Amino acid sequence: MATELLVRNVKPLGGDNIDIRVVDGRIAEIGPGLQPGTEAAEQIDGGGRLLFPGFVDAHAHLDKSLLGMGWYRNEVGPELTHKIDNERRLRVEQDIDFPRQAARSARRSIADGTTRMRSFSDIDTDVGLRCFEGVLAAREELRDALDLQIVAFPQSGMLIRPGTVELMEDALRNGADVVGGLDPSTIDRDPKGHLDTIFALAERFDVDVDIHLHEPGELGAFSMELIAERAKALGWQGRVVISHAFCLGGVDEARLAQLIELLLEADIAVMSHGPSGLRPAPAIKRLHEAGVRLCTGNDGVRDAWGPLNMPDMLLRCFILAYRNNLRRDDEIEMVIDIATHGGAQVIGMANYGLEPGCAADLVLVDGETHVEAVIERPPRWLVVKSGRIVAREGECLM
């Protein structure tokens, strides 16, 4: 028999209060004054609360989290390589239980209303596939609460650490959905070699590409050109994300216009999480208005890189708005769109949204307006994933 859930009296962004009838995990009807289809339907009175579609954390690192392991006192050096080396060393010293840590971090994301996620998994010749397998295990454990994509990600470099490519191939044969790259010049010291290898893996396994690009200014802009050339040559338009893309914040207006044109031509999306730091950051409103597809995510939560990120996508919306000085309601509503519909589109997850036929991924929150919820960030009153209640009052039930 079909299972049915009727959520009454909730307020979607930009609309009047409505009801949502969910049958077998999908939205069957949405609108005012709905009636249950069967007597067995579970009914919930939303009390006029705010309704968001499930949040999409399009850039997570579940395998890095130290949540619940006791406070990690961070004394790491300032460079990117300090952070990478520190983490690799910590993993050896602490013998981290990756399935436990990935699930712990994911549960807190679920409690905060994330229903879909793309998580990177570090792959290197020290840790092998243990991070990846940990995230795979968490995906299986929480499959009813979270749609989880996994990116095979060579965090410590790929060409500079022989054996890494073979490990990435293993991951892509065994459940990784996406191939990841990073900083082709500053880490692998060989931008052509790095990107040729990444795109060859993408073609061979028919997977999307997601590249961390921290490289600043013209170096990052050059990498962006190389990525766009390959996306077009391979026909991978619409299948590539550049994560962070700090260089978009560090070039002059004329060069920025060129890079935006390049992103549009190759249909490359950008992930920005509203980076910490004093340097200029990518201007998401400018990118959005130009038509660049955007997503956002919480990045590494409470890990050896630092404690500044948390699993809450409403907090991420706040940070993205703050970093971009977006104060108008319509601007902050754009940020909410990036953290929901934008993310689902960019990471290619189907059946997303508040329309009939979509998976019923729903978040209910106290508040007067959706923008106020970004500012106040109350505990999530209810989180529903494909018609199943997965969190209440800020607590994950899974």
Added chain:
Amino acid sequence: MATELLVRNVKPLGGDNIDIRVVDGRIAEIGPGLQPGTEAAEQIDGGGRLLFPGFVDAHAHLDKSLLGMGWYRNEVGPELTHKIDNERRLRVEQDIDFPRQAARSARRSIADGTTRMRSFSDIDTDVGLRCFEGVLAAREELRDALDLQIVAFPQSGMLIRPGTVELMEDALRNGADVVGGLDPSTIDRDPKGHLDTIFALAERFDVDVDIHLHEPGELGAFSMELIAERAKALGWQGRVVISHAFCLGGVDEARLAQLIELLLEADIAVMSHGPSGLRPAPAIKRLHEAGVRLCTGNDGVRDAWGPLNMPDMLLRCFILAYRNNLRRDDEIEMVIDIATHGGAQVIGMANYGLEPGCAADLVLVDGETHVEAVIERPPRWLVVKSGRIVAREGECLM
């Protein structure tokens, strides 16, 4: 008879758990294993919670807050003058109850652990002294919970609006503690005239100076030079704050070194709240290491300028750390110091700290470390102002 409070088993930053004995609002003893001095002493078991000294919000705008008035949909334009004009218009349209709004915003600050504050009060020829009188009333109403300094602040310009100086004089005769200025070139269009007038008021009323300086790059740097010249000429070293000081983030390294030298020579302090926006921001670690005195504050909370600020100083610590990319524990501990001891020093409030003789301004919070409290920001379990319990579990009792 003396009133006594014994708070047991709390954890100060960088130390082991201790007890604090408070007599007549001041710390009498601090250390392990204290005994009450009298049978009538109230005793509280802190349960090993984290102890902070009361937070110091050194830059607030209590008169601007729209908290509790229904969500204000922000559609304001991008320029500083748009925001100033929009707010002045709103005040006429909405007939805002300034005493109520100032007290409402202050209560939420108290609930979040702020025990000392410097608040600007807008003074202009439309609103007259009504904002100022509202903050005065709130100060009186909440005098047992919050030490409140008031800055007479010509938000809409001073020389361009004849009559403003006379209103500021009225405020300084009737309870304002500090004279404020802003952007001498971009608002008043007369940097010499603006600053000469501000410093003349400072001398005449023997008050400190606090100047909002949003002016970017070399324009802001020039204003900073003019301010320093006047501080030195008048002997006002140690009595001037430059708030925001965005120009410190927008000049090259050599010029920054000059400006730092200037700030040190004139002993001018800087208030940075970790500004929103894509532009470079003042590097607080660099300033701190150079010996520039620093404070921070929440700026305007939930007002017509935008919704991004909230009254919570732990959130402000997070924002300041995030904006400056401070991830190490020692760096975030520096931020906590700026939000407590730094603020008290800069705004010249005496008897501050966790030493015998200081006013007993105490905040107790759940958590493993003080840095974790900045990240997790739990409701304040207890807030004590001069020995009196003023908030519990995130609720103001005053």
